[in-house]
Amino acid sequence: MYFHRQELQHKSKPSKPDALFARRLQEVLGGQYGEITVALQYGFQAWNSHLPGKYRDLLFGIGAEEMGHVEMLAVMIAQLLEKTPIQGAEDAAKADPVLGAVIGGMDVQHAIVAGAGARAVDSNGNPWQGSYITASGNLLADFTANANAEMQGRLQVARLYHMTDDHGVRDLLSFLLARDTMHQNQWIRAAELRAEGHEDLPVPSNFPISKEYREASYEYINFSDGAGAAEGTWASGPTPDGKGEFSYRAEPNKGVPMPPATQPDSRFYGT
């Protein structure tokens, strides 16, 4: 069960409206790595989890916080849109180049569709979608997805920080940056369920490795012509899964011939 309290985790109030930045801020609300994604992603991972206890508690505990981040951003965006201009764009541009740029660069659906309100879309107006979520049932894989989500998310917030000098907005961003720092650290640490024996590399570790074509498991095969990759630590030495040694092949082996063209039922009317 979810409960709501009419408070925000951190102050979320801009110094002044800014419809252009409102559009940009949509990215971390409704984009691929925005707060809707992590809120629902941690939820689905929890609902689908097979391990009771601290990992499921962790997912539930953070997932609800992220729903509050969705709310903080939506409330901030609505305030940034409070003075959204509504006049004709070309006339506005004639009268005032700055206003012209605002009208030209804002999210027009903020005005037409939402009447100066936030939306479940990214900064280019693409609707958020369920395929942004990863919840595979394997926690080592999923925690890696979570770490990535928090990295991409913090990267985007850091970029947004420089696209405004509004103190109120930067105050909120500095809070979100801190929480992303926490969540990056936490998912990286949580991935240490390896240490507890729940999972290991390569994921999934309990697939019988003898059924894998082991000759190809640790070989770097270079399908381009840059020689630099041979210098990487991925080209020699022991592998992170502790089960092999990297080797390097400068160009692919000869392959097997392309199979002959297929001949399906003539009533498919191919040629």
Next chain:
Amino acid sequence: MYFHRQELQHKSKPSKPDALFARRLQEVLGGQYGEITVALQYGFQAWNSHLPGKYRDLLFGIGAEEMGHVEMLAVMIAQLLEKTPIQGAEDAAKADPVLGAVIGGMDVQHAIVAGAGARAVDSNGNPWQGSYITASGNLLADFTANANAEMQGRLQVARLYHMTDDHGVRDLLSFLLARDTMHQNQWIRAAELRAEGHEDLPVPSNFPISKEYREASYEYINFSDGAGAAEGTWASGPTPDGKGEFSYRAEPNKGVPMPPATQPDSRFYGT
């Protein structure tokens, strides 16, 4: 520049056609974590890269291999579809329950749209989309995304392995499993660009950390009511970024009041 050779990296030939499995195999061709995703993802990361040398060479070197995996799967799917039945489903079911199940469970667009050919879709027929790709310009974030992609991908291939007992198909899957093992190991190792000082935690590490709201950077705040998360290594001790100590807060602090409702221009005709 890309070049093509009419060979496959590994044998890709089923023992017998199987339209039901052809549909399932689409997941690792055209799904969120399928081969089209990694082929183009590594490409975009390379084209957008800012670090010359071994990392870019690595991205180019693997990206082209993945295009060959797209091809191996497409060729396998076309062969699995070679005997796709075309008759009426209900009549087929009356005559032969097995055939009825096949017709009921196959991807109907394999027959109607592609005439017994592979498609750029997942196992539920959703078209592949560009938003599956992650290429942020920050390699530590992106290599984490890549490690996740190879984990999710190997997990899916391992599941698919049990959904068929066709020796030819399993042979191909065992090869793909091995390459996913290699690629997981490689991206995890490559993420050690931390050791070379290119990037660090939290990503992005060169954002001035003093601009972050540091009080909230290492605190686990529990928004659910499960006490288990307090036992995790993410709730106490030093943090993986080496810059702090985890702490635990059993329930959130009181927040700040919800800002008042916004009052936009009356010509937006809100209520």
Next chain:
Amino acid sequence: MYFHRQELQHKSKPSKPDALFARRLQEVLGGQYGEITVALQYGFQAWNSHLPGKYRDLLFGIGAEEMGHVEMLAVMIAQLLEKTPIQGAEDAAKADPVLGAVIGGMDVQHAIVAGAGARAVDSNGNPWQGSYITASGNLLADFTANANAEMQGRLQVARLYHMTDDHGVRDLLSFLLARDTMHQNQWIRAAELRAEGHEDLPVPSNFPISKEYREASYEYINFSDGAGAAEGTWASGPTPDGKGEFSYRAEPNKGVPMPPATQPDSRFYGT
């Protein structure tokens, strides 16, 4: 059968081209609540209808009118785009800030893809999609969807009215506003199929209400902490379906425990 006449229901000619407004106008052509949606929505409701007679006639009668609205808007947009500039945006901005704003704020696909023509997209360039349509087979539900569509649509047209002062465009908008007024009134009135006994509240009314968990049917349960909702007419008094009395619960009852984590087949390789 549909027939076409090379006339428009109302004059549709701008006083002057305006590529910025052309983009905005796409919202009511190809957006979620645009004319393509209602044209096809009323069509599908008619084709799927189970009640012969006046309701189906109504759906057919309005649906074809809406196809004409699609056409009026497409023709208007093409005319607004007639002088779409094609030069380089940055150079244009240097020479003339107004032109710079136009090039920056217009729909770039209007120029690149359609060569100064209308498209089946919304004002942010998202393609129209079939999931905008509601046609459930239950007319009371669907007429409520229709009333909503005409409300959202009229709201958007009213907002657009203030984003231009072109007399020709406003003339067309004033006509569309009037038709939306008609259609709002009509769907609200048509929802009175309740009076004729075809359907009732709660929809669907002929589901055996005894199979519903009646204790929870008329209780407002407050999952937030604002006390205001207790004052609403939805918190006490008789219910609109005539079958109960509203009551108010200030906070949720204790729930039932979360079920234990699931344990699927080990070959799914979960953790």
Next chain:
Amino acid sequence: MYFHRQELQHKSKPSKPDALFARRLQEVLGGQYGEITVALQYGFQAWNSHLPGKYRDLLFGIGAEEMGHVEMLAVMIAQLLEKTPIQGAEDAAKADPVLGAVIGGMDVQHAIVAGAGARAVDSNGNPWQGSYITASGNLLADFTANANAEMQGRLQVARLYHMTDDHGVRDLLSFLLARDTMHQNQWIRAAELRAEGHEDLPVPSNFPISKEYREASYEYINFSDGAGAAEGTWASGPTPDGKGEFSYRAEPNKGVPMPPATQPDSRFYGT
């Protein structure tokens, strides 16, 4: 802020696993009118609201309940999937027609992607998307959207009720049916913000009606050839907005001529 408690609002446990029904149940979790839609829709309406007090409290109060419905369904689906078979479909069908039908009719991504877990998709596997949400800033329009959502939702749950005879599942459905009954009644009642003067018909009522082409505001124009629509209460008598009288026109007036073809810049290379 949102908080989570590891309880469910109502018991959610199937009598036995049923992967086929798990797929069907996805519709009311992640479909156009599923629980994700209403949870986020009521959230965005609250965050964007302009009227403080009981209406905003109502939106917050119900929105959080709906997040709990998302959770109940996800947990139910995970349990229905607990015995998801993983073997080859065709072989299964040979051995056991029932198992063959299950494998043929289930959501294959439940197995391959989620490892027997719930997903943010509908019953055909289409990802949930942000464009399902309506939040316009005008509460009379939006409450009509909400009433429709609860009608479509209850209709779908009622249909699903007959697609299973599992007592545990039906118990949950009977609870959801009851809450949908409540929510239908509540939004219809809340739409009585008309009585309090916040809004009126036609929406938006404060657009100056003199700017509308009033001649066309209350006329039924029949663009099809069924005479039945003339008998409706939408073809004569006073209009629901209290501002006019319906009239009926059996076929459209002559229109205005189609404008001439446009002639854009020759560098668009049209023909």
Next chain:
Amino acid sequence: MYFHRQELQHKSKPSKPDALFARRLQEVLGGQYGEITVALQYGFQAWNSHLPGKYRDLLFGIGAEEMGHVEMLAVMIAQLLEKTPIQGAEDAAKADPVLGAVIGGMDVQHAIVAGAGARAVDSNGNPWQGSYITASGNLLADFTANANAEMQGRLQVARLYHMTDDHGVRDLLSFLLARDTMHQNQWIRAAELRAEGHEDLPVPSNFPISKEYREASYEYINFSDGAGAAEGTWASGPTPDGKGEFSYRAEPNKGVPMPPATQPDSRFYGT
């Protein structure tokens, strides 16, 4: 303006219901090359057209016919769904394998969402989308798109013909096949606007060909290793545009070096 008549262009009545075929038939209603696509595609081409007269008349004349095809298919699908079963799938499969196959293979949203009605989706349940439409403003390009659409469409109808032996359905399909034959012939013939000097190859022909890198305009460059392509009529002899001679190059020239990695503003926090 569009008008509707409550008649169908051709008889559209199945001999018996068939929910499985109803799903398949959705492809040519709401798929990429279904009737919604051509109806709206010809409409947009007409609304955007720059050439008055016979070409625009042609587009209007056919576009309205296609709207009638949408209707015929929707009505047929609704009839095929008239006896859609609603019981539990697994139980049905136990009682009757044929019924189990039907329930497993049908479009579950036909039942849950549309209540046994047609939908604006393809045979895999993907919603129709505006990006299926091509309307570039250049008629030679667009007529080629139209010819392709009618070819793909007829191919799909021909395949569907063998997936049913219902006389009523086949009767409708035979009519649609005939119209597709007409429309293929017509668009190929209409592409002869080349003969009238409106456009020519290469499209767009009035782009100054001297601005093109003419050395590369007629050379087949082989990026694969199959020698067969050298035998084609595209590898030697005069070109269809009448402006050159085909030549053949067995493998690509050496290219230019990859440009150095980019170095954007450090505040993007790349690596």
Next chain:
Amino acid sequence: MYFHRQELQHKSKPSKPDALFARRLQEVLGGQYGEITVALQYGFQAWNSHLPGKYRDLLFGIGAEEMGHVEMLAVMIAQLLEKTPIQGAEDAAKADPVLGAVIGGMDVQHAIVAGAGARAVDSNGNPWQGSYITASGNLLADFTANANAEMQGRLQVARLYHMTDDHGVRDLLSFLLARDTMHQNQWIRAAELRAEGHEDLPVPSNFPISKEYREASYEYINFSDGAGAAEGTWASGPTPDGKGEFSYRAEPNKGVPMPPATQPDSRFYGT
């Protein structure tokens, strides 16, 4: 198998950065008719092909070239974005109208998501999708799709040519124009597999034409009221398929009555 060489087929280097043009250039990289589409389309046609020999060699040979075009455009876009500004948009507009226009008109995700890198999207930020691909298994249909793709693509490049005066960019565009010229000519010539008897009009030609409703196969039926279409060569004379004579009907025949409304199972709760 695919191989990569760290070279470009043609020089791809702008004279100066231009974030506005970078957005526009995305259209021919990741749009409906961009290079990703043709690269994968020719790939799928090859993998699904049924005719061995020169046609398959052709598809493989061109498909790999198109992957190189994807790369050239991505590299060009990354360079155009090298100086992407990151400051606040409104402040920038105040200080410098040109900079304001740039920030307003650029793709904001180029900055926020990709850190000044290329993306797999079109010029309006819509992600590329698998449904852009056509690969039906019938080469005459598919070569027509290919010819159309190269026509639409060249048309877009020609328009883009005028949206920049950067010599480096125009140099690349002139090369792409030339290759599109080649590919248009080639697919039109390749469609002459008719001459070799592999396929003929109407596609698919080997569907037994006697099963088609031949009375309707060559008749132009005018569903609009423009008389001009009667003058076209599609209204009289022999048909391109060599199997009939065009005729003209000024308005449709009377149709058949609309079938009665359907009456599905009452448990679908329709009205």
